[in-house]
Amino acid sequence: MEKTQQTQREDILSLANNLRWDLGMDFHDTIIESIYEDASKIARKTARLESDKPAYSLDLKIDRWVTSRWLGFPIMFLLLALVFWITVSGANYPSGLLAKLLIDMGHPALKSLAAAAGLPWWLDGLLIDGAYLSMAWVIAVMLPPMAIFFPLFTLLEDLGYLPRVAFNMDNLFRKAGAHGKQALTLSMGFGCNAAGVIAARVIDSPRERLIAIITNNFSLCNGRWPTQILIATIFIGGAVPAHWAGLVSAGAVVGIAVLGILFSLVVSWGLSRTVLKGEASAFSLELPPYRPPRILQTLYTSLIDRTIFVLWRAVVFAVPAGMVIWLVANVHIGELSLAEHFIRITNPFTLIFGLNGVILLAYVIAIPANEIVIPTILMLTVLSAGMAGVGEGAGVMFELDSVADTENILRGGGWTLLTAINLMLFSLLHNPCSTTIYTIYKETNSAKWTLVATFLPIVLGLVVCFFTTQLWLLLVN
Amino acid sequence: MNSTHPGASLLIGVAILAVLLWALWPKRGLLALLNRARMNTRRALLEDALKFLFDCEYKGVSCGLNSIAGNLNISADKAAHLLNRLRAMGLIRMEEQEFFLTDTGRPYALRIVRVHRIWERYLADETGMGPMEWHGEADLQEHNMSAEAADELAARMGNPVFDPHGDPIPSARGELPAHRGRALSTLREGDIAQILHIEDEPHTIYEQLTALGLYPGMQVYVMDITEGKVSFAANGEECVLTPLFASSVTVELLPERAPLPQKYELLSSLKLGEKAEVVGISPNCRGQQRRRLMDLGVVPGTIISAELRSASNDPVAYRIMGATIAIRKDQASLIFINKKEALPNEQTSGL
Numbered sequence: 001m002e003k004t005q006q007t008q009r010e011d012i013l014s015l016a017n018n019l020r021w022d023l024g025m026d027f028h029d030t031i032i033e034s035i036y037e038d039a040s041k042i043a044r045k046t047a048r049l050e051s052d053k054p055a056y057s058l059d060l061k062i063d064r065w066v067t068s069r070w071l072g073f074p075i076m077f078l079l080l081a082l083v084f085w086i087t088v089s090g091a092n093y094p095s096g097l098l099a100k101l102l103i104d105m106g107h108p109a110l111k112s113l114a115a116a117a118g119l120p121w122w123l124d125g126l127l128i129d130g131a132y133l134s135m136a137w138v139i140a141v142m143l144p145p146m147a148i149f150f151p152l153f154t155l156l157e158d159l160g161y162l163p164r165v166a167f168n169m170d171n172l173f174r175k176a177g178a179h180g181k182q183a184l185t186l187s188m189g190f191g192c193n194a195a196g197v198i199a200a201r202v203i204d205s206p207r208e209r210l211i212a213i214i215t216n217n218f219s220l221c222n223g224r225w226p227t228q229i230l231i232a233t234i235f236i237g238g239a240v241p242a243h244w245a246g247l248v249s250a251g252a253v254v255g256i257a258v259l260g261i262l263f264s265l266v267v268s269w270g271l272s273r274t275v276l277k278g279e280a281s282a283f284s285l286e287l288p289p290y291r292p293p294r295i296l297q298t299l300y301t302s303l304i305d306r307t308i309f310v311l312w313r314a315v316v317f318a319v320p321a322g323m324v325i326w327l328v329a330n331v332h333i334g335e336l337s338l339a340e341h342f343i344r345i346t347n348p349f350t351l352i353f354g355l356n357g358v359i360l361l362a363y364v365i366a367i368p369a370n371e372i373v374i375p376t377i378l379m380l381t382v383l384s385a386g387m388a389g390v391g392e393g394a395g396v397m398f399e400l401d402s403v404a405d406t407e408n409i410l411r412g413g414g415w416t417l418l419t420a421i422n423l424m425l426f427s428l429l430h431n432p433c434s435t436t437i438y439t440i441y442k443e444t445n446s447a448k449w450t451l452v453a454t455f456l457p458i459v460l461g462l463v464v465c466f467f468t469t470q471l472w473l474l475l476v477n
Numbered sequence: 478m479n480s481t482h483p484g485a486s487l488l489i490g491v492a493i494l495a496v497l498l499w500a501l502w503p504k505r506g507l508l509a510l511l512n513r514a515r516m517n518t519r520r521a522l523l524e525d526a527l528k529f530l531f532d533c534e535y536k537g538v539s540c541g542l543n544s545i546a547g548n549l550n551i552s553a554d555k556a557a558h559l560l561n562r563l564r565a566m567g568l569i570r571m572e573e574q575e576f577f578l579t580d581t582g583r584p585y586a587l588r589i590v591r592v593h594r595i596w597e598r599y600l601a602d603e604t605g606m607g608p609m610e611w612h613g614e615a616d617l618q619e620h621n622m623s624a625e626a627a628d629e630l631a632a633r634m635g636n637p638v639f640d641p642h643g644d645p646i647p648s649a650r651g652e653l654p655a656h657r658g659r660a661l662s663t664l665r666e667g668d669i670a671q672i673l674h675i676e677d678e679p680h681t682i683y684e685q686l687t688a689l690g691l692y693p694g695m696q697v698y699v700m701d702i703t704e705g706k707v708s709f710a711a712n713g714e715e716c717v718l719t720p721l722f723a724s725s726v727t728v729e730l731l732p733e734r735a736p737l738p739q740k741y742e743l744l745s746s747l748k749l750g751e752k753a754e755v756v757g758i759s760p761n762c763r764g765q766q767r768r769r770l771m772d773l774g775v776v777p778g779t780i781i782s783a784e785l786r787s788a789s790n791d792p793v794a795y796r797i798m799g800a801t802i803a804i805r806k807d808q809a810s811l812i813f814i815n816k817k818e819a820l821p822n823e824q825t826s827g828l
Contacts, residue, residue, distance in 0.1 A: 010650075014652060017636070017638065017648050017652070018648075018652060018654065020638045021638050021654040022654070024694070025693055025694055026694045028635075029758075029760075029767075032771065033757065033771075033776050033777055036771065036774075036776035036777075036778075037776055037777050037778045040774075040776065040778050040798075060784065060785075063784075063785050063794075063801075064785070067786070067788050067794075068788060069788055071788075072787075072788025072789075073788055167785075167787050167792065167794065167803050168787050168788040168789055169789070170787060170789070170791070170792055170803070170805070171789035171791045171792075174791070174805060180792075180803075204769075205765070206765075207605050276605075278600075278604045278605060278606050279604065279605050280603055280604050280764060280765050281765070282765035282766040282768075282769045283766070283769075283804075283805055283808060284769050284770075284802060284803070284804070285792070285802070285803040286801065286802055286803075287785075287794050287801040287802070287803060288800075288801075289801075352486065463490075463494065466490050467487070467490065469483075470483045470484075470486050470490060471483075471487070472483075473483035474484055474487065
């Protein structure tokens with residue numbers, strides 16, 4: 001009995017299947033279309049809409065301005081420049097305050113507390129010089145700019161202006177195989193790459209979203225600007241006559257940022273034509289009506305969802321990394337510490353790329369945040385060059401108030417103009433920080449794309465540094 | 478500071494880059510070649526031969542040694558060897574220089590055809606691959622995918638019954654409808670027909686047919702047919718093909734009364750401030766992109782108006798059902814509209 005039922009069922013199913021061949025291939029679409037068609041006919045007949053005309057015509061008027069051929073781009077650049085200017089100038093003071101509080105005062109206070117409690121030197125070093133200091137550093141340099149940048153950006157978004165930026169920029173990004181909204185994630189990346197990666201959620205087409213995530217690292221983030229500015233001031237500004245120094249070094253930093261945008265477009269283009277070719281793509285972009293921004297809500301969401309969220313992830317990674325930084329400088333094998341061994345071994349190899357072992361080690365162990373790269377480099381340079389009287393001791397990161405003193409340390413470590421240029425390039429083109437890597441993994445849920453996003457920039461960076469170095473040696477020497 | 482001469486290291490660097498590029502280059506690189514060689518096993522050849530024999534049987538064409546060798550792109554010697562093996566396995570038989578599938582060979586061939594067409598459907602609907610790449614990719618996958626995995630994939634897509642070229646997909650039980658339609662080249666002047674199928678091999682012919690914008694389901698009207706060329710109207714555009722190319726298109730004659738295929742205007746031709754009624758979306762717009770447009774309200778009957786042009790010229794923002802949606806030019810040219818029937822009815826514009 002059951003068996004005949006089973007075969008009957010199969011017969012019916014196969015009959016149904018055979019009938020589907022006669023229905024033709026556009027049967028599915030025809031049904032869906034007719035449902036939509038009926039629905040809209042019924043709606044047209046029965047529903048009367050309160051006219052939204054006046055509000056909409058105002059929107060249209062604003063839109064005519066912000067998307068106009070001549071004014072569209074200038075308005076966009078002005079607004080974005082304003083956001084960056086407010087961020088940079090506004091973050092200086094609170095950052096200094098936090099650094100004073102957490103590093104200049106907090107660190108010695110904790111040290112003396114530990115001494116009073118009789119902690120062994122290694123525990124005190126590991127916890128306070130390593131973990132605490134690295135965490136304090138990340139908070140002091142990361143928190144203020146993000147707390148200013150993200151609310152401003154979210155305000156523009158809430159106002160409805162950002163979709164218009166995507167609308168204006170789409171042509172350029174379309175040519176690179178990407179989505180116009182990548183203009184937004186790219187600008188967001190200038191604040192923080194991890195936030196830029198999260199922002200890629202607004203791109204609803206799978207392929208374009210992956211492209212935006214993988215290339216976000218080419219936006220020079222907040223944590224890298226200070227490195228760029230410091231190195232450009234010392235070495236590039238120092239290489240030209242004094243009255244040109246400011247302009248030339250600023251130009252060099254902006255040049256690096258623009259180079260980042262170029263790389264972002266070129267890599268998007270390459271990815272969309274090679275490894276990501278098979279991913280599905282569906283473009284659409286809604287231009288929502290303008291509305292007055294809800295300031296309090298914006299402040300709350302951007303501080304909690306973006307700033308605190310990203311900062312928390314950074315701190316979680318900074319603590320263990322701080323311990324590692326302290327350990328490599330303090331664990332000795334034979335005469336030398338681990339760090340010195342590493343630097344000696346990698347020096348010949350890194351010289352091919354115009355870098356040095358210190359820089360390489362700094363980028364490896366300062367992976368939690370780009371902000372602690374310079375303090376780590378300074379500490380390692382002092383350690384490996386055996387300079388006396390500077391710094392705070394092995395494994396203790398530090399920064400100097402005076403640019404001239406920093407210059408002395410770096411030049412003492414064998415740095416040249418070429419090293420500086422390569423460091424600037426490598427700072428742009430290297431792996432994302434661990435926070436961003438983790439965020440990429442969370443967002444894509446794929447180890448493969450996380451690995452691509454991590455190693456692609458390093459390979460590019462090494463290639464670019466190699467050719468810069470060898471061409472420089474060929475032409476200048 | 479560097480022991481080697483920079484010129485020498487530059488050369489070495491360029492060489493390493495070149496080797497890397499060569500190894501990783503998509504399609505022609507070393508990795509891709511190795512991958513293809515791994516896929517192109519003897520089993521793959523056997524299966525391809527079975528597939529070709531099935532195709533001949535389905536279309537009612539005879540199939541000899543040379544046509545098999547030509548289709549598989551191997552020498553006649555190798556083809557003869559291959560066919561001997563197939564005969565020894567009891568999958569094919571030979572009668573008067575022609576080859577036929579046996580009753581054990583046919584289900585085997587059908588299974589390969591099924592996986593191939595399901596893959597083409599999948600690539601067309603769920604991925605961003607272009608029409609020119611479906612066939613080659615499916616050719617690689619058909620030998621590696623089990624029947625169960627193919628069933629699962631088909632079920633996920635709602636058990637499609639046609640591949641994107643218009644070929645029916647054999648059911649899991651191996652059923653296939655009888656061959657329908659005739660070649661476009663056999664029609665007469667004045668005939669109205671619907672395209673059923675566009676042959677995807679050889680590649681160059683398919684490329685040109687795709688470039689003309691032909692797709693299964695499209696209506697054509699034959700304007701003139703001579704020994705040297707076939708000219709017909711498809712979607713209001715005049716197309717001219719040689720009879721050889723036209724024979725790659727299978728059509729079905731429509732009854733005389735069928736509405737004359739009219740020329741649709743494209744959404745991309747709508748000027749700012751103009752209004753039109755949506756007539757439909759081209760079948761060349763597939764998968765996610767199609768669903769997205771329908772979700773936004775791009776369905777027959779919707780009134781759509783062009784509102785804004787981006788500062789960089791493309792995309793254009795359209796007012797659809799009370800929302801402003803930017804659509805790129807290449808997508809807007811896949812949406813058919815009718816400017817005349819768009820009534821200046823205020824009530825509809827607000828919808």
